[in-house]
Amino acid sequence: MNSYSYTPLITLLPLAGFVILGIFGRKYFNKTGGLIGTGLLLISAILSLYTAYQYFFVNGKVGDTYQTITAVKFTWLTFSQHVSIDMGIILDPISVMMLVVVTFVSLMVHIFSLGYMHGEERFATYYAFLGLFTFSMLGLVVSSNLFQIYMFWELVGVSSYLLIGYYFDRPSAVAASKKAFIVTRFADLGFLIGILVLAFYGESLDFATIIKNLSTAQSTQFVAITSASFLGISAITWGLTLVFMGGAGKSAMFPLHIWLPDAMEGPTPVSALIHAATMVVAGVYLVARLFPLFTINESALEIVRIVGVTSAVFAAVIACTQTDIKRVLAYSTMSQIGYMMFALGVSSTGGENGLGYTASMFHLFTHAFFKSLLFLGAGAVIHMVHSNDMKDMGGLRKHMPITHISFLVACLAIAGVPFFSGFFSKEEILLAAYHSSKTVYVLALLTSGLTAFYMFRLYFNIFWNKDTEVHGHHGEGTFAMKLPLILLAVLAFGAGYIPFGQFVSTDGKALESEFHLAFSVAPVALGLLGIAIAAWMYMKPNEKPQRVANAMGGLYKAAYRKFYIDEIYLFITKKIIFNLIGRPAAWIDRNIIDGLMNGIAAVTAKTSALIKGMQSGKVQNYALYFFGGVAALLIMFIYFWRP
Amino acid sequence: MNLSILLILPLAFSLILLFVKGQKQVRSVALTAAVAQLGLSIVLLFKFLAERAKCNSAFLFESNYTWFKQLHINYHVGVDGISVSMILLTAFVVLAGILVSWNQEKLYKEFFFLLVFLSMGAYGFFISLDVFTMFFFLEVAVIPKFLLIGIWGSGKKEYSAMKLALMLMAGSALVFVGLTGLYYNAKGAVSFDLVQLSLHPFAPAVQKMFFPFAFIGFGIFTALFPFHTWVPDGHSSAPTAASMFLAGISMKLGGYGCLRVAAYLMPDAAHYYSTIIIVLASIAILYGAFATMMQTDLKYINAYSSVSHTAFVILGIAMMTKTSINGAVMQMISHGLMTALFFAVIGMIYERTHTRQVAQLGGLLKVMPFISSVFVIVGLCSLGLPGMSGFVAEMTVFMGSWERAGTFYHVATIIAAASIVVTAVYILRAVGSAIMGPMNNNDHLQLTDAAWNEKTAAVLLLVGILVMGLAPFWLNDLINPGTEVIMQKIGMIK
């Protein structure tokens, strides 16, 4: 039955790249490392496209339903009778979709980096890390087991850490990498405990089994998990919320988002790959993977919804004020992932009700292309002007036409302008939100307007506005840098025309997406309004932005300082964790506990010092003790001894 | 296979060492000894697997001789999967330890003699099935450490050596009280024999009386809170190889003893006291991690993190589910490999920069990529990166602890799990300021990367870590029957 036995190759080829380049790269492949990594990934990408073709068009469907196919599976570590970690590859619509997205974007980034990172001292190491990341991400998306996903989850975290800290001699990069890892680690703690809860009650770690066990009403496991509670909240809510916490950390959802803007310290292509297109959507993917469980628990789903929509609005507001172009993109990523998150939150299963789910995955799909395009474009710009700040940019459309056009396409796509890919996916999300919750819908609409505004603020500031002197000794970049931009631009435009509902839905059956012209009016109008305002403010150099900022006063300042979330975290870690827990713990250990041990030793020494005077080495004293003893015995026997 | 070879080989080599002259000859003999031990333990592994497939007894390769008839002390040896894995761990660490002390100049003969001699103590401990000989070998493994730290150490070495020896001796004394208690209260024939003793369960009152002695006694070896304070001082003063031995092997003696003697022979008392032990272990895990966060000396960082990590062993044993005990054994092996490698790398850095203060290091990745990469890798292993041993062991402990139903146990597990965040903080702080970051000291630009012996040692331990991390099912298969036997006694098998 299994015609997918080649699929492990998709994940293992990038790993091979990591191993080869990681061990021998420095010595033997420092020039050719990039080509080796790219070549391996190319094969991997072709294989995953082939897999997608096989799955979606040849044999994935039984009847009208897409099946979940387990391509490979073996037991990796057995815990107890039912619970074991299996390593496996499952193919279902979302994992196949993710395979394509990850390998494709990664390939683009690999190619782009050939030009961007050219001449770096640790060129091969860079490709090794990229390989490790791609391997981990692919492993994550094809996971068949809750614990397997957690393992690859950690691995993507580490590869992200290594890549953010790639420029290891910059203190800011080191700090950012640490921050990214620790914040996501904290979230992963929740994930881990969530896994423990779910595995304990679900009596399995396997996705299919655990979902079957827990979502069948009246099964013993279902009864156990819903009746057990801790602090008044049922175990299933705890489990799912904690798992979601892990997802929120990785996906930079409010309030665990603080690492993402700082993560932009890494090389820009890395940001495009990890912090825009792939790793950060892992949280969304995780929720989608466990979606059948989330749908049986309204409170967990509500948390997903609230966190998603909060992050979407919050990040969009901040993005309007930032001047570092990568940070703008980072906040925009956060906002878009918020979109995907609440789209899941408003969804339920089955047919039309599962629209949010489909929309979320669709947006994930289109977002991957236009966001990585934006990042790569930003990378090209940064490569040109050697600065991240939009104050140092302007008028670049004359110097880098290809970048300009592709960037514009991506901006139009993310702003939701009709006929571009983002329009289709965003429309579906809004529709799903409209049917489910009006509050969410209004906030989403607002965010969509803001998105258009800040993206075009970015666009105009980079490519229009004032003219910048460009010391262009290398022009727009090599062919390796242009090719990915062009390919991604094509997809950023065209990806929306894929009838996504045909392939991805909650129940595996095709979902006909309808197009409501009347419904689209509001978001499109808002989007165009945002673009217009951005054009009015930023097309030409003028005083308007400053005036607007002054008029906004406190709000602008607060948004510019990212609503002081960083400061709050800093306070908690530096002041509370370090000063109130760490330092006392270390002090107590050195002084009280070790003091106790030393105290015991000291008491022993004191006692011995006290009684060692007895043993003076002077025979006279001994004789005295002897006579004293004799006298004492004598007195005792004479006066007290009465037999 | 005759297990006594495991004792005769190191003993013979350590005696040969006494008659060899010259640094080159001495160290090559020592290296031969270590390689021979490793070879022997690998042979043992395969023979064990082959033998186990054939027969079904708890211990294999048993042999039993009377040693001291009047006191019923026998020389009774035999192995199960747990001891085989421990023996392999010892062989790995010994070889790596001898490789990193390759350039030992001060009193090299005595140094290598003690290293080889120590390994005999460890092997003897792991193969003993007679609690008295077990105790005997425990002592053999302790006393040389006093000399290793006192003579070849650094810093306040006399103080540390004394502290370590005294605390470990106190531990042995407690162990001895526990063992004699068992000896005189045996229900069957009066005996020190582990197998004999396990046949007839002790009266609960007797167990409750003597369990704390044995458990705390062995617990001191494995840094049971609050008796862990010898660890930071001892490790930081010890020479590299001794640190590796200390953390890699002798802390495991305690864990093994807790499991094999205390929990196995006195299951009722283990249940009775498990709550207290779990509380102590959870405190040690989290508190050790927080204390590590504030350390500035690399060796102190690793020593405190050992306190935190070995508490997982205690936690796993005290949780008393099969998975958690499996996890405890895995954590022993994982921690042994990992921490030995960590100390080896710290030793390499110290040898070159002459400082272990994190603040004085920085940017080492630029000048010594190999050492720095190993440092980063072992750091990642320590914080539980999948694909390495630390992850497998910790997760098994977590899964096993969570299997024990009850809010108390779950909260304890959560507390233990919270340490993974704190671990990440201190490891990344150390990596961030010692390995990455800008170069603080321009003198460091002249430093050289690892030499062949250091590379071999690091790769050897890395291989162990990766094999365990990538293919944990092998180790699981190896130790599983052993833990099943223990579980049958403890009686909570699911």
Place this chain on the structure above:
Amino acid sequence: MNEIPLSHILFVSTGLFFIGMYGLFTRRNMITMLMAIELMLNSVNINFVAFNKYLYPEKLDGIFFTIFIITIAAAEAAVAIAIVIHLYRNHKSIDVEDAAEMKW
């Protein structure tokens, strides 16, 4: 015949014994200590002679013992003084406190 009662003699010997003991414990000069030991020995001699005379006048055991003790005391004094002289040669002192090399 108005004999001197035994208790009187015993008082003398006890007194002598404790004087000797006091001397032995308090003096650090080896010659004085030697003399103190002689005093104690002689107090014992007095006891022996007195008991022999008053309790068993027909026997001579006490006298014999006294002669033994005197002989041994003489030998002992000879050896002790040899030691003292040797000590003096090495330490230029006969204070017992100064000979502390073997201590600890």
